[in-house]
């Protein structure tokens with residue numbers, strides 16, 4: 001089974017062809033256009049510019065990917081439908097719907113956050129995923145913890161009403177579309193899951209068990225980077241310059257919220273501490289040179305990593321997870337991966353290895369993961 005996948009939820013126009021065969025998810029093609037330079041002068045994503053750039057690029061990328069010939073290659077189309085910038089999503093969804101209608105291919109609408117949850121699968125085999133599975137998604141716009149279980153058809157965890165088995169003889173292509181949107185997935189839930197709510201992705205149920213109560217970790221990285229050096233790229237700059245740190249008593253930052261609220265977290269306190277620290281230096285005449293900035297970057301990264309590791313490992317222990325992963329662009333941060341691994345090794349007798357996406361590019365927003373989630377939704381026997 002093979003899908004053409006389309007992602008336009010924010011500032012990346014990305015297209016991919018992903019296949020599923022014998023348990024393997026293979027990313028056969030992946031091309032993307034990142035709008036970073038377009039938004040850089042404004043210090044953040046400008047929705048109108050993003051929408052226009054998606055419109056400008058999507059057909060060209062489609063041509064590059066194979067154009068008309070794709071119709072013989074693919075079985076269906078997967079597209080990010082929510083959540084994201086409304087005008088940006090419309091570009092992808094309209095393109096997918098038009099192609100689907102013209103080429104008589106079903107369209108599967110995928111939730112952006114859900115594909116981060118399954119982003120450990122591209123270029124890997126489904127065998128790596130055992131449930132209960134705990135995933136922490138960490139990026140600029142979201143930072144959550146999800147518990148993933150397998151939906152048993154006749155077991156306790158019944159398949160949601162309205163969803164159809166793949167080989168159901170009564171199932172037409174039209175029903176299919178609705179099967180992908182199981183009945184419990186209301187429009188509100190597809191856009192935003194509250195703590196304790198779940199959504200189905202094929203034969204998996206994904207439940208949100210924790211979230212940041214204010215800034216996402218990536219957002220905090222960006223804001224602290226801006227305080228130290230001006231405009232983005234935040235996270236990457238902090239992680240690079242943190243490598244130059246030296247022990248410095250002047251930098252005293254403490255993570256908060258470690259014991260409270262179980263699996264929720266908060267980063268705005270830590271971000272404010274950096275702000276106050278810089279204020280204190282200004283008052284007392286401390287020169288904030290490159291070395292001091294590197295030391296602040298290091299301490300900040302350590303404390304964020306400490307919170308993420310603690311909450312992820314706590315959730316994994318609580319739910320006796322058999323698979324544990326970190327996903328989203330911040331998961332590209334090697335120090336954060338290291339802290340989680342250290343803590344897993346310290347707390348578990350037989351440590352379960354931390355899984356991250358097979359390639360760095362799968363940490364970012366890209367269509368390979370939309371295709372993977374689409375295949376999971378379509379191929380409900382998985």
Ligand code: KG4
Nearest residue numbers: 139140141218219234235236239329330333
């Ligand atoms: O996944 P993404 O594009 O955002 C959303 O979909 O919301 O993630 C972007 C975020 C930015 O906040 C960026 O600073 C952060 O990921 N980031 C990092 C690193 N690389 C990117 N944060 C920490 N360390 C990194 N190496």
Ligand code: ZN
Nearest residue numbers: 116139364365
């Ligand atoms: Zn994302």
